[in-house]
Amino acid sequence: MAVTVVIGSQWGDEGKGKIVDLLSDEVAVVARYQGGANAGHTICWGDQTFILHLVPSGIFHEGVSCVIGNGVVIDPVALMEEIGMIRELGYEVEGRLFISHNAHLIMPYHKKIEQAREQARDAGAIGTTGRGIGPSYVDKFARTGIRVVDLLDRDVLRRKLKASIDEKNAILKSVYGAEELDVEQIIEEYVEFDKRIDPYVTDTAAYLNQTLREGKHVLAEGAQGSLLDVDFGTYPFVTSSHPTAGGACTGLGIPPTAVDRVIGIVKAYCTRVGNGPFPTELENETGERLREVGAEFGATTGRPRRCGWLDLVALRYTAMINGFTELAITKLDVLTGIDPIEICTRYRYHDKEQTRFPAEVQTLQTVEPIFDTMPGWTEDITGAQEFGDLPKTAQRYLQFVADFMGVGISMISTGPKRSQTINGQRSKISV
Numbered sequence: 001m002a003v004t005v006v007i008g009s010q011w012g013d014e015g016k017g018k019i020v021d022l023l024s025d026e027v028a029v030v031a032r033y034q035g036g037a038n039a040g041h042t043i044c045w046g047d048q049t050f051i052l053h054l055v056p057s058g059i060f061h062e063g064v065s066c067v068i069g070n071g072v073v074i075d076p077v078a079l080m081e082e083i084g085m086i087r088e089l090g091y092e093v094e095g096r097l098f099i100s101h102n103a104h105l106i107m108p109y110h111k112k113i114e115q116a117r118e119q120a121r122d123a124g125a126i127g128t129t130g131r132g133i134g135p136s137y138v139d140k141f142a143r144t145g146i147r148v149v150d151l152l153d154r155d156v157l158r159r160k161l162k163a164s165i166d167e168k169n170a171i172l173k174s175v176y177g178a179e180e181l182d183v184e185q186i187i188e189e190y191v192e193f194d195k196r197i198d199p200y201v202t203d204t205a206a207y208l209n210q211t212l213r214e215g216k217h218v219l220a221e222g223a224q225g226s227l228l229d230v231d232f233g234t235y236p237f238v239t240s241s242h243p244t245a246g247g248a249c250t251g252l253g254i255p256p257t258a259v260d261r262v263i264g265i266v267k268a269y270c271t272r273v274g275n276g277p278f279p280t281e282l283e284n285e286t287g288e289r290l291r292e293v294g295a296e297f298g299a300t301t302g303r304p305r306r307c308g309w310l311d312l313v314a315l316r317y318t319a320m321i322n323g324f325t326e327l328a329i330t331k332l333d334v335l336t337g338i339d340p341i342e343i344c345t346r347y348r349y350h351d352k353e354q355t356r357f358p359a360e361v362q363t364l365q366t367v368e369p370i371f372d373t374m375p376g377w378t379e380d381i382t383g384a385q386e387f388g389d390l391p392k393t394a395q396r397y398l399q400f401v402a403d404f405m406g407v408g409i410s411m412i413s414t415g416p417k418r419s420q421t422i423n424g425q426r427s428k429i430s431v
């Protein structure tokens with residue numbers, strides 16, 4: 001049995017889409033296990049760029065099947081749009097895309113409640129993507145959610161929707177003073193999805209386990225990043241799911257014993273979209289430069305991403321939680337021309353140095369990052385095909401990261417395109 005899990009090791013947007021697309025060549029199935037259309041995974045080949053929000057990043061490989069697992073929350077409107085886009089590009093989706101009957105749905109009232117809640121939080125707003133993710137997971141755990149399987153039975157759907165919308169309208173009106181939703185209009189809109197979604201719906205846990213029994217490989221594609229995990233991230237400035245490795249098992253119905261590779265995707269610097277602590281953030285020219293050169297604007301919301309130096313305190317913590325067996329370093333090219341490069345190796349808190357990543361957001365907001373300084377490079381590295389092609393200073397930077405984290409590097413990305421990658425043996429950095 002062999003499952004590889006691909007995980008964002010920071011606050012998301014590490015380049016998971018590119019790496020999953022590349023690794024898809026080696027597997028039978030690519031499966032998303034959590035999150036929803038809050039994700040924006042970018043894939044580039046030739047001059048074309050595609051952004052996927054729900055469909056796994058293996059979809060452009062004809063021989064690969066794609067699964068949207070039970071742990072994902074699905075916005076049927078966004079899903080149908082995405083399927084339409086993929087079809088228009090000439091890729092067949094039916095027979096290759098499988099959607100879990102147990103996955104929960106995002107409803108219009110989830111987005112509305114989220115919007116009202118964020119407005120009410122004012123300065124304490126999380127800065128969500130506005131895709132209704134949090135309220136949908138709340139309903140899932142409150143056991144009032146509506147699942148994909150409910151779409152397939154109009155009577156059940158009508159009954160559940162009516163009950164749910166009545167409750168949500170009461171909340172919207174009395175708690176937030178917001179406009180109520182039209183029950184009949186939503187019911188009409190959603191009953192339409194039953195025929196459209198039907199060809200894709202199946203028991204994906206059974207399908208994945210059968211695939212593994214046949215000796216085939218599965219790639220589990222995480223969304224968001226470990227520091228946005230609802231338990232292990234910078235709570236409350238997190239998403240409402242488990243992007244970390246354990247989420248792959250619960251979000252797909254595969255046993256932990258089936259996982260044999262856990263790849264941590266590490267951006268060579270650090271970014272964050274939305275609010276919350278970010279100790280190594282650079283609110284200066286270097287931060288601006290990283291944003292411009294790295295094109296750091298949200299793939300889902302278009303918001304400018306906050307940028308800063310690599311934070312090895314945070315990364316060592318996410319390596320512990322996920323048990324990374326290897327790292328893929330992305331966007332190394334964006335550091336070209338920056339000299340020196342700083343890298344955070346510890347925090348100062350109340351005049352004491354520490355290497356522990358604090359659990360409490362108040363502490364994380366006040367820690368002062370302490371940096372090691374490393375020389376940069378000026379050579380264009382986007383064409384490098386081997387580790388040895390990289391300037392010595394870039395090699396040192398990578399080795400420093402691997403040594404500090406205690407995890408080897410198996411891939412180095414030096415540009416958004418598939419070809420701009422140093423892969424396999426050629427990138428091997430061990431610790």
Ligand code: GDP
Binds near residue numbers: 040334416417
């Ligand atoms: P994801 O959410 O983790 O899949 O990442 P996003 O797609 O949101 O953001 C990553 C961005 O960086 C995308 O625009 C990618 O095309 C781009 N990208 C990925 N790898 C590299 C790289 O090595 N160098 C550069 N310059 N861009 C990259």
Ligand code: IMO
Binds near residue numbers: 038040129131222240
């Ligand atoms: P990918 O998969 C970066 C952030 C939001 C906000 C917080 C909660 O592309 O890496 P949510 O809408 O999930 O309730 O918002 O999480 N966030 C992301 N940041 N990349 C993402 O996904 C994100 N998905 C959510 O900005 O701070």
Ligand code: MG
Binds near residue numbers: 014039299
């Ligand atoms: Mg993204």
